[in-house]
Amino acid sequence: MTDSPAVDSPIYVTRPILPPLAEVMPYLEQIWSSRILSNGGPMLKRFEAELAAWMGVEHLSIQCNASISLVVALRHYGITGEVITSPFSFVATSHAIRWAGAEPVFADIQAGSMGLDPAAVEARITPRTQAIMAVHCYGIPCDTEGLADVARRHGLRLIYDAAHAFGVRVDGKPLVAEGDLSVLSFHATKVFNSFEGGAIVAPDLETKLALDRMGNYGIVDELTVTETGLNAKISELHAAMGLALLPHMDDALAARAAVAARYREGLAGVAGLDCLCPARDGHNSYAFPIRVGADYPLDRDGLYDRLRQDQIFARRYFYPLISDMPMYRDLASAAPQDLPVARDVADHILCLPIYPDLDPADQARIIGIIQRPVA
Structure with a gap:
C-alpha cells in the first residue's frame, strides 16, 4: 500500500491502491523477456484465471475498460432496441447503450438500494424493449430477484453494470x-484496479469465448473473422498490475470496512444525516454515501462547499441525473415527474472520502467538520 498523505494535504473522495513496487517488477521482467505486450498473452490468461478464482466465478472476459465491456455485452446479444436503465449512475452506463446502437429508457429507482425499481422497469416495457441494464450503485445490490422476474416474464436480457461491485457477496x-452478464470496472478509482481495465462475467465458456472474439475484432483465427467486433483488449502491462494487486485485496477490503465503520460510529446520531453504506458482511465499502436531510444545519451543497474549504473533496455522486444531461433530457422517459425517487436521491446524496489507507486523523477531521459544520 502507498503511504498516507500528510494531514494538511487535500483529501479526495478516493485514492488508488497500489501493490508494492518490488512485487510488480518480476511481472515486468517476464513481459520484457517475452516481448508479448498484448493480444491475449500469458499474463492476461493468468490474470483471468486467478481473478475468476478469487471472485468465485468460472468464466470472465477481461477487457480494456468497463464502458467498452458494456458495449460488447450489448452487441453480443444483438441489442439495438430499447434498454431500460437507471438515471442514477455514472454517464458511461447510458453512453454505452447509445454506442452499442440501442436507446436508453430511464426508469425510477428504489430509495433503499438506489437500484432500478422492478415495478418502474415493468411500466416502461414496450414492444421495442430488448434488455434491462441495472446498476449496483455503490456496490449495494439491486433487487436482483425482482429484476430477474421481470426479465424472465418479458423475455428480456438482464445485464448488470457492476462497476462498483467488485468482491460483493450476498449469502456467500x-x-x-447475477443476470445474463455482469460488467466490472478496474479503473483507478475502483475497489480493485489494473490502472485501466474491466471484465464481463459470463455464465458459460461458450459465452466467454464469444465475448473474447467480440473484443478482438470478431477474429477466430488468422483467416476467419465472423462478426463486426472491436478492439477491447487489455495489455499485458495492465494484466500484470492486476495480478500484483490481487493478493492484497482481502486486506484492502477489510481496511475499507474499518473506514466505513469509523464513519458510522462518528456520524451516528447527527440530526439530518443518514449513512447509506450497508454494515454487513460481504459488502465492499466502495463508497460512503450519506443523505443530507432537512434537519441538518446545511443543505447537501452547503456541506459539500464547507468540506471543500478544508480541502476535503467529497463528491455528489450522482448529480445531476443522466436524464438531465443535454444528450438525454429530451427523451420521453427523462421527464422529471416520472423519476421522483432518483431525483430526490440525487439532490441529497454526498459521498465522503473512503479508501483503505485513509489516515484516521484525516477521517476524524472530516467527521468533526460534519458534526459541527457551522461555527
Missing part, C-alpha cells in the same frame, strides 16, 4: 454472477 455468493 458473488453478486456479479
